[in-house]
Amino acid sequence: MDFTQIGLFSIAYILGAIFVFWYRKKKDDPDIFFFECCWTIADLLAYLSISELRTGSFFILAPLSLAGLFLYSYFKNKHRLVNGLLFNVFILTFGIYLLVNLYRTEDILVGGILAVALVGFLFVFLFGLYGLIIFLYWNSIVVLRRESHSLANLLTLVLAIVLTILLVSDSFLHALPSWVSVLFTIFPASLLYFFVVFLNFLSISVIYQFNHPRYDQDFIIVLGAGLLNGEKVSPLLAQRIDKAIAFYHLQFRAKKTAPRLLMSGGQGSDEKIPEAVAMKEYAVSQGIPESEILVEANSTTTYENMKFSKEIMDSLRPEGYHAIFASNNYHIFRAGMYADQAHVKADGIGSHTAFYYLPNAFLREYIAILFMHKKRHALAIGGIAIIIFLMTILEFFFGN
Incomplete structure (x- = not known):
């Protein structure tokens, strides 16, 4: 056990965490928790890799290879269920590696990580x-x-x-x-x-959920949802529009160019007006210029949202464009799968959903994905x- 290495690692980690906090805090969209997690993982992998090199072993190549495979698959296409499998296999392999590492080196840092994991595992196992x-x-x-x-x-x-x-x-x-x-x-x-x-x-x-689109978007597709009394934007739908509007303002502040909001949603049998029309009225009431809003009012499913929105974007920017879509956080992964089916190259940004509603929402999304395959x-x-x-x-x- 090398206490000098642990001390240097701890100092590097603390300094890095302070820098990440300071740097991200200046951003309009800081998401400090996500970037602190990324720094923690990167620093831990660096520490373990150095330990392996010093002992002349290469066991860490197994979890590192799986991590690389996951990252390659994820950034190639973020909307594939196999990415979740690859990530979970990486976590399992990394856990096994930590056990082997602790047995070989008796590293106090690795032991601490495993102790925390063991407490969590026992809690889940017992209760x-x-x-x-x-x-x-x-x-x-x-x-x-x-x-x-x-x-x-x-x-x-x-x-x-x-x-x-x-x-x-x-x-x-x-x-x-x-x-x-x-x-x-x-x-x-x-x-x-x-x-x-x-x-x-x-x-x-x-x-x-931690997807961070670049501020170079030409369009934001806002996915529709049912209207209140057949004509008013519901709180759930308002959250989607607000998320798109927030990104609209963030990009304008960062690049001085704003994306156009593409409201996508047809008219249900119990609705007096198309969802997209109500969504446009809401966005205008929030200060978005009417000229910056497009309306797609024929879709009745998420797939049609993507398909018909693509037709509008293709007609306006035949030379090519960048687009994202906005929906509730529990819905954006499945919406991304439909985007792939409609050949829309777009990632999603998710609006906040009340915690009590999430279990039902994720179960509903899961069942829908099961039926897709x-x-x-x-x-x-x-x-x-x-x-x-x-x-x-x-x-x-x-x-x-």
């Missing part, structure tokens, strides 16, 4: 499922008090009930014949598969079912 069920029931009560009683707002309640049934039924399976117990593992095995997919989705969705997931579940069915047959004929 994870029970805590999750309690949280889901609590959240469903809050949502039902504040929102409409639609199926979309009941997802946390449905999940809580399913997990409760799974927890209770597990105690009854031991009384059944062994081959029946094996057969019934299809349900928890399928849930485990969907949990892993959800974890990948959640990881990349959270990472995507339903054949792939159906094949995976089918494969799991076949394997378990074969195990059931073996248990029936050859089990004790």
